[in-house]
Amino acid sequence: MTTFIEQLPARWEISQLFATPGRINMLREGVITLVGVKRLESEALFVSSEGGGTLRETAKVTFAGKERYWWLARKVAGVMRRVMLAELNVQGCTVDVPCINCMVCGLLGGLNTTTNQALASRVKLQDLISVEEYEYDEKFRVRQPDDPNITHPTPFQEVIVPPGTRFPFIVRIVKPSRFDVGAFLYANRIADGLGYGNYSKLRGDASTHWLAIFDGFAHVSACDLLTDGDDIEVRTKALADAPPGPVNKANTLAGETLEELVREWTSGKEAWGGESGSA
């Protein structure tokens, strides 16, 4: 069965994006809404404040009636951009100086301060706020000195996000193409394996379970998903049956169809047109 995603335009060239009027109506240009759950497979540390002394504390926020772990969207976006630049073999574009002329900038946007050109990201990520309640659990850690002649290790403390913590992951892609959806799903899978947050060489790896993709701007609310218990998978599946908002209901992808598409599109780049690797 051909899904609506496979019928999207293959890819937007940068010149096509700049040919659109600067201001667009998202609903007219098209939006797809992806809803899933990100689960931490190892501990993670999302530092957002300087903290005091040798303590580093993961960020927290009070939301939907509870204090919860708070994972800023940009900590996902940054890893995603690096993965895309590497996987699509983009030359002449870096996180420091986005070229505003490659397929990654076309999707994730950027500002080039030399040319003063700015492209907005068409991937609208939102902060990830945990299903599980925040728990202050201070871990005592030790850092061995780099210099072997120094014998005293440095102690420090961390408040981390424990493995198994789940986060609703709601993403909207504006004016989507097949490449946009594929590159996003593919990069997300690799980014999950690389890990997010502080010291991701050792920790911060995650997995994403996609539950629904809506053809339209679904009015899916993280607050609604987090209120009334922690069974967000069941509530998201219920949303797939009756998606709220301007959505083409017949096109909703969920269940086995979605799992098959995600499996195919994240195992290789051919299905979504990222195979050439040229920028």
Add this chain to the structure above:
Amino acid sequence: MKAALLEFELESSTQNVGPFYAGYEGTLRYFTREAVCSALTYADCIWQDKTEPYQFLSFPFESTPAEPVDVRTAEVIYNAGDKPDQGLLRFGKQDLLLPGSCFRCALWGDLPPLAEGQVFLIGKKRAPARIVRLTIEDVQPNYTAEGPTLPVQLPPDAVTRYRAFAPLVGTHRYLILKLPLMPDLRRFAIGGYIVPWPEV
């Protein structure tokens, strides 16, 4: 005339960037009427030439700026990229409007579709927000209604026409202020609030 009073809650952190200097990017605690109208019409900017002057926006309906009802902010550290001396804010501090913050505004005129639970994107990086309270009524402009007032947004050169005002936010492009309910100030009431409608 149709009017709506709505309250919305942020689902993600965002900013309405105000002070921006020396590695510090602050946020204002109000959203402008342009931010509200763009959000509720699902307008977005795909590209921008930063050298172009600001284009004033018009919409089929009017709006007050969104005032804070229950707003929390947090100062977060920011570290982007690999080279600290390139780009704009590479390392510094940002004030963010936190998820769960609630704002109130009023709209009138040719209203867009609105519903409780509706999600839209607003502010820097377009944070999702959800309408948590909505009142839609037919209203009659008058010069006598009394009650708690919503703020108005005016160009800086327009405020001198008013005998009294309390400034809440000031930028080079607009001022957000409270106007006292003088007898010559046009207004209407909706959802328990008075919306000043100056004849600018």
